[in-house]
Amino acid sequence: MVERNDGFVEPAGTAAYFADIADWPEHERQAFEAVTGRVLDVGAGAGRASLAAQERGMEVVALDVSPGAVEVCRRRGVEQTVLGGIEAATGTFDTFLYLGGNLGLIGSPGAAPAFFGALGALGGPEARIIGTGLDPYGTTDPDHLAFHEENRRQGRMPGELSIRIRRRLVTTGWIDLLWLSLSELAALAAPHGWHVAESWSHGPLYSVVMTSS
Amino acid sequence: MVERNDGFVEPAGTAAYFADIADWPEHERQAFEAVTGRVLDVGAGAGRASLAAQERGMEVVALDVSPGAVEVCRRRGVEQTVLGGIEAATGTFDTFLYLGGNLGLIGSPGAAPAFFGALGALGGPEARIIGTGLDPYGTTDPDHLAFHEENRRQGRMPGELSIRIRRRLVTTGWIDLLWLSLSELAALAAPHGWHVAESWSHGPLYSVVMTSS
Numbered sequence: 001m002v003e004r005n006d007g008f009v010e011p012a013g014t015a016a017y018f019a020d021i022a023d024w025p026e027h028e029r030q031a032f033e034a035v036t037g038r039v040l041d042v043g044a045g046a047g048r049a050s051l052a053a054q055e056r057g058m059e060v061v062a063l064d065v066s067p068g069a070v071e072v073c074r075r076r077g078v079e080q081t082v083l084g085g086i087e088a089a090t091g092t093f094d095t096f097l098y099l100g101g102n103l104g105l106i107g108s109p110g111a112a113p114a115f116f117g118a119l120g121a122l123g124g125p126e127a128r129i130i131g132t133g134l135d136p137y138g139t140t141d142p143d144h145l146a147f148h149e150e151n152r153r154q155g156r157m158p159g160e161l162s163i164r165i166r167r168r169l170v171t172t173g174w175i176d177l178l179w180l181s182l183s184e185l186a187a188l189a190a191p192h193g194w195h196v197a198e199s200w201s202h203g204p205l206y207s208v209v210m211t212s213s
Numbered sequence: 214m215v216e217r218n219d220g221f222v223e224p225a226g227t228a229a230y231f232a233d234i235a236d237w238p239e240h241e242r243q244a245f246e247a248v249t250g251r252v253l254d255v256g257a258g259a260g261r262a263s264l265a266a267q268e269r270g271m272e273v274v275a276l277d278v279s280p281g282a283v284e285v286c287r288r289r290g291v292e293q294t295v296l297g298g299i300e301a302a303t304g305t306f307d308t309f310l311y312l313g314g315n316l317g318l319i320g321s322p323g324a325a326p327a328f329f330g331a332l333g334a335l336g337g338p339e340a341r342i343i344g345t346g347l348d349p350y351g352t353t354d355p356d357h358l359a360f361h362e363e364n365r366r367q368g369r370m371p372g373e374l375s376i377r378i379r380r381r382l383v384t385t386g387w388i389d390l391l392w393l394s395l396s397e398l399a400a401l402a403a404p405h406g407w408h409v410a411e412s413w414s415h416g417p418l419y420s421v422v423m424t425s426s
Contacts, residue, residue: 001214001222009214009379011224143382166222169356 005162005174006147012165016100017046024048027200028099031130031207034198037094040122042086043102047073053097054079063089086118094124098131103208104177108160109188111176116192120212129194129210134159136179138204157184182206218375218387219360225378229313230259237261240413241312244343244420247411250307253335255299256315260286266310267292276302299331307337311344316421317390321373322401324389329405333425342407342423347372349392351417370397395419 002012021029032049035058041050044062050073053060061080062073070083082088096119098105106115119129136148136159148158159179165172180188186196189210198209215225234242245262248271254263257275263286266273274293275286283296295301309332311318319328332342349361349372361371372392378385393401399409402423411422 001224006382007379007384008382010381011214166220168223169219169221171220 001166002163003166004147006150008143008147014046017048019048021048021052024099025202025205025207027202027205027207028132030200031132031198031209032099034128034130034209035095035097036128037124037126038092039095039097040089040093041097041099043098043100043105044073044078044081045069045100047076047078049097049099050078051076053095058095061089061091061093086115086122089122091122092124093122094127096123096127096129096131098129099207101132101134101205103129103131103133103185104179106178106180106188107176108178109157111178112188113192116189116194120193123212127212128197130208131210132205132207133182133185134179135181135201135204135206137181159184182208214379215376216379217360219363221356221360227259230261232261234261234265237312238415238418238420240415240418240420241345243413244345244411244422245312247341247343247422248308248310249341250337250339251305252308252310253302253306254310254312256311256313256318257286257291257294258282258313260289260291262310262312263291264289271308274302274304274306299328299335302335304335305337306335307340309336309340309342309344311342312420314345314347314418316342316344316346316398317392319391319393319401320389321391322370324391325401326405329402329407333406336425340425341410343421344423345418345420346395346398347392348394348414348417348419350394372397395421 001009003009035053039053039058039060041060041062044050044064047062050060050062061082062078063082064070065085067083070081073081106112151158151160161177162174164174182199193212194210196208197211200207214222216222248266252266252271252273254273254275257263257277260275263273263275274295275291276295277283278298283294286294319325364371364373374390375387377387395412406425407423409421410424413420
C-alpha cells in the first residue's frame with residue numbers, strides 16, 4: 001500500500017509494473033512512439049518500458065534506486081541496468097523515459113533546476129523527455145482537495161507530496177513527488193530550456209514529449 | 214488495511230462482515246447451531262451474526278464500540294443495538310457471541326479475569342460463549358514467527374498483539390488482541406469457571422462453545 005505524508009493510505013497493485021505495451025494506457029503508447037536513439041529509463045521499476053524499447057532495437061539503460069527493481073529488470077531480460085539516481089548514469093542519451101507517473105520524481109519546485117539541469121548535461125543535441133504525470137487538479141475527492149489546501153497554506157504547490165510504500169514488514173523511505181498540471185510543468189521546465197512539444201491525456205493522467213532548446 | 218504493532222501491514226476486505234450465514238465458514242455455522250435464548254453479539258460489526266440469530270427468532274442485542282458499526286447494524290435491520298463495550302450491556306444473556314475472530318478481544322492474559330468475570334455476571338445459569346479464535350501456532354510465516362519470538366522475549370504470550378485499521382485518512386485507535394490455541398484458551402478460561410464444551414476447526418481458525426459452571 002501507499003502511505004502519503006498526511007497519513008492517507010491506499011492499496012496499490014503491482015500488475016501495471018509488468019504490463020506489456022499492448023496493455024499500457026493509450027496516452028503512454030502514443031508518447032512512446034517518439035522514443036528514439038539511446039534511452040535512459042528513469043525509475044525503471046520492473047522494466048516494462050526498457051523491455052519495450054529494447055524489443056524495438058533501441059539501446060536502453062534501466063536506472064532505478066531500488067536494488068530489487070534492478071534485479072527484477074535484469075531477470076526479465078533488460079540488458080543494461082544501473083543502480084542509483086540520475087547521477088549514476090553515464091554517457092549521452094537521446095531519450096529520457098519517465099513513464100508510469102515518473103515525472104512526479106521532479107520531486108519539488110526547488111529540485112526542478114537540478115532535475116532539468118542533469119538531463120541537459122546527459123542529453124544529446126536532440127534530447128527529449130518522454131514521461132507521464134498526474135494533473136492534481138483533476139480530482140473532486142475532498143481528502144485530496146484538503147491536502148492541496150494544506151499545501152497552499154504552507155506555501156507549497158498543491159501537488160507536492162511525499163509517499164512511502166509499505167508491504168507486510170517492509171517500508172521504503174519517504175519519496176518526494178510533485179504532481180503538476182501540464183501548464184505548471186511547462187512553466188517549471190521552460191527556464192531550464194525544456195518545452196512541451198506534444199501531449200496526450202486521459203482524465204488527470206497525461207503523457208508528454210518534451211524537447212530541449 | 215490492518216497495521217500490527219510491529220509495523221506489519223496487510224490488506225483487509227470487508228465482504229466477510231456482510232456475509233449471509235450460508236457463506237460463513239463451516240466451523241462458525243456448526244457452532245452457531247448452539248446459539249440459544251437471549252443473545253449478546255459482542256463486536257457485532259455489520260451485524261451478520263445478530264441478523265442470523267434474529268431471523269431464527271432469538272432476542273439479540275448487537276454491541277459494538279464503533280458508532281459506525283452500530284449505525285450499520287441498525288440500518289440492516291438489527292432491532293436492538295448498544296454502543297459501547299461489555300460494560301454497556303444490561304440484563305441477562307444466555308449466549309455471548311464472539312464470531313469473526315472476536316475471541317481475540319480477550320485482549321491479553323491480564324485482561325482475561327475481567328473478560329470472563331463480566332460474562333459470568335451477565336450470564337444466566339446456562340450461559341454459553343460461542344466464538345471463534347485463531348491458533349497463532351498454525352503459521353509458518355517467518356514474519357509471524359519472528360513476532361511470536363519477540364513477544365516471548367518480552368515475557369508476553371506469542372499471540373498478543375495490537376492492531377489498528379486504516380483506510381484513506383481514517384485510523385482507528387489501537388485494539389489489543391490475544392490469539393490463543395484451544396488449549397491456551399481452555400487454560401485461561403478455567404480459573405473463571407468457563408470450559409470448552411465443543412470445538413470445530415479449519416486450519417488455524419476454530420469455533421468453540423464454552424459453558425460456565
